[in-house]
Amino acid sequence: MPEFWHYFIARLTPATLGGSLGSALTHMYGPAFFFILAITTINQLPPLIMWFVFMARPRAFDPPANPGFRPLVSVIVPGRNLGKNIATTIDSVLQAGYENIEIIYADDNSTDDSASWARTFESTGKVKVFASEKHHGKPVTINIALAFAQGELIFVLDGDSDIEPGTIDALVAYFQDERVGAAVTNLLIKGHSLLTYLISMEFSLTGTLGRIWRAPFDILRMLPGPSTMFRATALRSIGCFDPGLGDDTDITLRLRKAGWHLRYVSTHCVRTDCPSNLRGLLKQRNRWARGMMKVRFNKHFDFGHPRYGGNSTLLWCEFVVQTIMSLRGLQTILFFVFATIFVRSDIVIPIYGLNVLFILIKALIANDLTGYPRFRHFWLVILYPAYLLPIRLAVECGIVRELLRIKPYHPYVPKRIWEQTPYH
Amino acid sequence: MVPLAIKARSSLSSYGRRLFEVLQMVQQDGGVIKPEWYPAHPRGYVYRGTAGALKGEDLADDLEWLAHREYLDRTFFERIVHCARCSSHSLNTREVCPSCKSADLRSVELLLHYRCAHIAPIHEFPLEDRGRRCPKCHCLITGLGTDHDIPTLRYSCNQCKSVFPLPEIGTVCMGCGAQYAGAEHESLVPQNIVFYRIAPLGLDALKHLGYA
Secondary structure, eight states, rough: HHHHHHHHHHSSSTTTTTSSHHHHTTTTSSHHHHHHHHHHOOOOOOOHHHHHHHHHHHTTTOOOOSSSSOOOOOEEEEEEOOTTHHHHHHHHHSSSSSSEEEEEEEESSSSSHHHHHHHGGGGTEEEEEOOOSSOOOOOHHHHHHTOOOOSSEEEETTTEEOOOTTHHHHHHHHHTTTTTTEEEEEEEEEOHHHHHHHHHHIIIIIIIIIHHGGGTTTOOOOOOTTTEEHHHHHHHTTOOOOSSSHHHHHHHHHHTTTTOOOEEEEEEEEEEEESSSSSHHHHHHHHHHHHHHHIIIIGGGGGGGGGHHHHHHHHHHHHHHHHHHHHHHHHHHHHHHIIIIHHOHHHHHHHHHHHHHHHHHHHHHHHHHOOOGGGGGGGGGHHHHHHHHHHHHHHHHHHHHTTTOOOOOOEEEEHHHHTTTTOO | OOGGGGSSSGGHHHHHHHHHHHHHHHHEEESSEEEOOOSSSSSSSBBBSGGGGGOOOBHHHHHHHHHHTTSSSEHHHHHHHHTTTTTOOOOEEEOOOTTTTOOOOEEEEEEEEEETTTTEGGSSOOSSSEEEOTTTOOEOOOOOTTTTTEEEEEETTTOOOOOSSSEHHHHHHHOOEEEOOOGGGGSSSSEEEEEEEOOHHHHHHHHHHHHH
């Protein structure tokens, strides 16, 4: 090894990069150790408690009983260049078992035959198709569809997503409570590749488990774009969607600020598409992170104000801690990738093993509560920390880029609309 | 049946003579006879005779007889549809509500404000001296295409109160009142209208009998 590398690596010890995980292990019981302990507790403890609750009361997470509440549900399906897939989505809604629905497919200026596929369902009398002559982006397309929606409830479903039978019934049941403004379902990933199984596992371990323990305390962080049901009056009272990145985080915070309660259905799921390769996935996560930062940092930094309730304050604190943690996380990742992995395998391997153990526990909890991830995919927990590494990097890059306001434009929204919107 | 052309002129029946007169009339009119729109006729059009005893008569059956035996050629002129129930050509086609099939519709322009993505009927954006005011973000809207757009019309039905982006095409028969909408239009009976042109066999027949 060249002498330069000897010199370089000799100084890349955990002690020189104080504050990182390596430092925490070196200086056991130092501040970094407690920091990591706190993060681990936040990640592991709530799902564990919820699991105990579930074991004591197995029906604790079921939707409320619904003897006869059947309002008109407008299912809004925004989409662009979905081709034949839109037919699968619309068909899944028609087969979902809820009769009192209207489906509005809002085509965002597709260059393929998506609108024609959707129009084949018009003869059912339940499907309306709006085909835009200009590309507007998803939030605006949803708003256009909302102008035609007559339902008391609005179910926004991505054009590349399918729902299980009974999903609409389960969601509708929560809206018997007049204070509920929105409800979400489980999200799963379509596809049969190693990457899609890993993404599906990630959705179960982070999204699903997180929502299960957050929902009872009304501290859901985000209503996912692919499948959320809204009360029409709640949505219209806040002016529907705003344009720009992070539309799902934005609508969540605006509903929360307006005092609406948010609910979660763990018994049913929506299957959605995801990027088919790692490059696409990293770009997607980078966009999500940027959207989240734009909305929470630039637009709604006041969402933790006590006037919005104690749970909002709690969420705000979590956001701040998480942002700091992300930046610390970046430091840790860099340390492991560039230093420890080569010279301190005695540290890396036990930590990796510990991570796998924690993930395995979460996978068991998630499987017991929702049936996902499937047991046959449990072996993927060995790869899971390695899968998360590039994703964390993509997320960190997105966060840093937004904090430093580097090239703020993203083609998620057309430029003519982007230039008019505030909160870049 | 014995072809007209091989019969002697004197041996023709009265109907045969009439057909030759029709052929002769067509030839004298430039070799072509075109249909004439005539809404009062159950068929909606007639082939009117222009000379002699045939003047003013509808010659459609005679022309079809001659065309069937290749004395005349048919050329497409127009397509007309008839009611499946009463065969009337008098059909009224208009935009109708996709839900209740009523023609009692109204439409309104939707305005999209780029800044806040607010979309509403244009009259909900109050008009001021320098433009319109957005009711969501309270910003002034001034330039079409710059800060706002009119992405679509919104139709609403005055009967069933439903709203929709595109009305359906509906047809009502003015003869019997039958209604057709959407896929029901396939039950309407289409008919091609043609104009007739003298065929070589027709010219031979006229020549043989000394009409040409």
